[in-house]
Amino acid sequence: MARPPLTLAALATAAVAGLEVRAARAHSRGSDGSFDAVELHATDGRRLLIRAPRSQTAESEQSADLVALRALTPGIRSRLPFAVPRFVGQAPIGPTRAVVTEFIPGAARTADELTSNAHLAGEVGRAIAAIHSLPAGFIGDSGLPRRTAGEAREAAVALIDRAADTGRLPAALLRRWEEATDDDTLWRFAPTVVNGALDAASFLVDGDGVSGVLGWSALAFDDPARDLHWVLTATGDAAETTLTAYIAARSGGADAELARRALLYGELELARWLLHGIDTHDDTIIDDAVGLLDSLVASVHDRSSESLTTDTGPALAVADVERLLDETPRDGLPREQASTMLTDSYDVSELRSHLEGGDGDDPAGGRRDGRRDVGPDDAHDPSQTAPMPLDLSDWGDAAPPSGASETTAPAAGDARG
Known part of the structure; x- marks a missing residue:
């Protein structure tokens, strides 16, 4: 069953030292998925995203994603013309863990x-x-x-x-x-x-x-x-x-x-x-x-x-x-x-x-010797709703996603945090 947004919002305060959440809402980029996710607004102006896997395969993906995000150092990121999520914190939840990253706006x-x-x-x-x-x-x-x-x-x-x-x-x-x-x-x-x-x-x-x-x-x-x-x-x-x-x-x-x-x-x-x-x-x-x-x-x-x-x-x-x-x-x-x-x-x-008109890179490759030697996105459960006793007055330009409400938060997940 999907975790209530309020639960994940509270968990984020344990994952990130000094975090005070002013507003929270379920975050989803699709249906039938593997993560519960909540977008957070902090009192210090930060926008964060907390995601909790709902399956073992999702947890494995999350772990691999963390390894990659840590490998993308500030120097490497500076070469990219777009933003990449930054790891902020994590906290245990049941047999798995929830991970907090910076929220990247965009559709x-x-x-x-x-x-x-x-x-x-x-x-x-x-x-x-x-x-x-x-x-x-x-x-x-x-x-x-x-x-x-x-x-x-x-x-x-x-x-x-x-x-x-x-x-x-x-x-x-x-x-x-x-x-x-x-x-x-x-x-x-x-x-x-x-x-x-x-x-x-x-x-x-x-x-x-x-x-x-x-x-x-x-x-x-x-x-x-x-x-x-x-x-x-x-x-x-x-x-x-x-x-x-x-x-x-x-x-x-x-x-x-x-x-x-x-x-x-x-x-x-x-x-x-x-x-x-x-x-x-x-x-x-x-x-x-x-x-x-x-x-x-x-x-x-x-x-x-x-x-x-x-x-x-x-x-x-x-x-x-x-x-x-x-x-x-x-x-x-x-x-x-x-x-x-x-x-x-x-x-x-x-x-x-x-x-073929360009310079190209040096080719790499080679013939193989034989042919026999080598041996779903985020969840959104419309039946699950939870009241959100959090102040939603500072959302500013953060328009609710399709199907989401600022007064109630349907349990949902994010396709890719």
Whole structure:
């Protein structure tokens, strides 16, 4: 059951020395999630956010997020054109802990909304490029994951093999994905710092700019394409603007096959969904995944070649994909908010021709030796309400979120603190 906002507000005063809360309200960026969250106004003018996980997977994500936030030192943060949450304090609550961070103002947007305005789309592209341009030394110093191009390839192979072993992966997709992982040119890239779990829900928008980026639990040194598949599959008119701005900001650092790998990662989300159903013994999820995989096969335009080509971008219904991304775990952690994917709305050949004219980074990669060696967002319970005997007169420009009230606080959670 969701924890009352007043309980979390009181807990925050124990987590942060000297904190006096003047106003509090439940905070939510979605439904059906893993955290209870409350936005706080302190008497000293600070705006804070306290989040408490509701499951073991959410607690694991929270722990990984804290490691990443501590790795993002003031010097590293100064290189980013947006805000990143700052850790303020924590306190035990039952078998877990609640974490207090600084609150970052801004609104959540869907992938299509982020790429429907040319200026905002460009800001998103530059924000992603800023992450990928960070110096990589702090990743190793903090003990965060580091993956070479060859290891990224092997991880994709392992995922495909696991999906194939279920006996439920269409042969056409297996061939398509195997040809992609067999293509040496696809895996010649220089790894960068990546958010690792980036999608539309990661961004906070204030006006027509990116005010913050949330959700850093998968921070790593890895393939930059992992942060871009949601951009390639957005249907907004300015999706190309996002990629163009990203490429320009990378100053020749983006490789020519970036878009193809991003599309591959998007398709592999369906394999993850299938494996999630297998691992949880959920026949409903398995049947759903099989149906989505069949839809992907049907969407491939060039049926004479099942390889991952630039003109065979797949397409799925947006509603199906949003639901899938809401519920599919990534690397053992829950995916929190949806973005569209697996569409052919972007001409990858144009991106490749543009990139091939740049300087590029030194390639990294290599062939693999074998194929068999590697072995939900915040809660909002409308039935739970709690009176808030706190002064709400100083909210100022902090407008209540959709569905929230300043006089009552429905138990709810935040998608990404």
